[in-house]
């Protein structure tokens with residue numbers, strides 16, 4: 001597979017996560033998560049979210065910032081595994097963010113009531 005760039009890495013990863021539904025658990029980490037099932041995937045999302053919080057609390061200097069970026073990447077990745085396992089994709093999340101783009105959270109909240 002060609003190296004995915006910043007702009008297309010999410011859609012390239014969506015495609016790989018889809019393909020891993022037909023892969024063997026011993027050759028693919030993603031397939032091993034699918035095999036373990038939803039609860040294990042949810043545990044990983046929870047663990048990675050906790051690791052983001054811990055890294056953000058101790059985010060001094062370049063090393064700390066690199067650690068935080070790595071933990072957020074782990075969280076995004078495991079969230080994408082969850083979406084794929086549920087038959088969803090990052091493209092659908094991006095569509096929601098695109099729809100929301102430019103709409104202040106305060107204005108959106110006020111419009112709800």
Ligand SMILES: N=c1c2ncn([C@@H]3O[C@H](COP(=O)(O)OP(=O)(O)OP(=O)(O)O)[C@@H](O)[C@H]3O)c2ncn1[C@@H]1O[C@H](COP(=O)(O)O)[C@@H](O)[C@H]1O
Nearest residue numbers: 013016017020027028029030031032044047073074077078
């Ligand atoms: N982006 C990632 C990615 N980010 C993190 N990880 C893996 O996520 C795992 C969990 O990280 P942890 O820090 O919790 O480490 P751990 O304690 O060893 O994990 P556990 O034993 O608790 O599950 C590690 O094994 C990382 O290697 C990833 N594994 C795969 N990908 C992408 O998914 C693609 C498919 O991967 P495979 O299915 O393994 O081919 C790869 O080509 C990559 O593009």
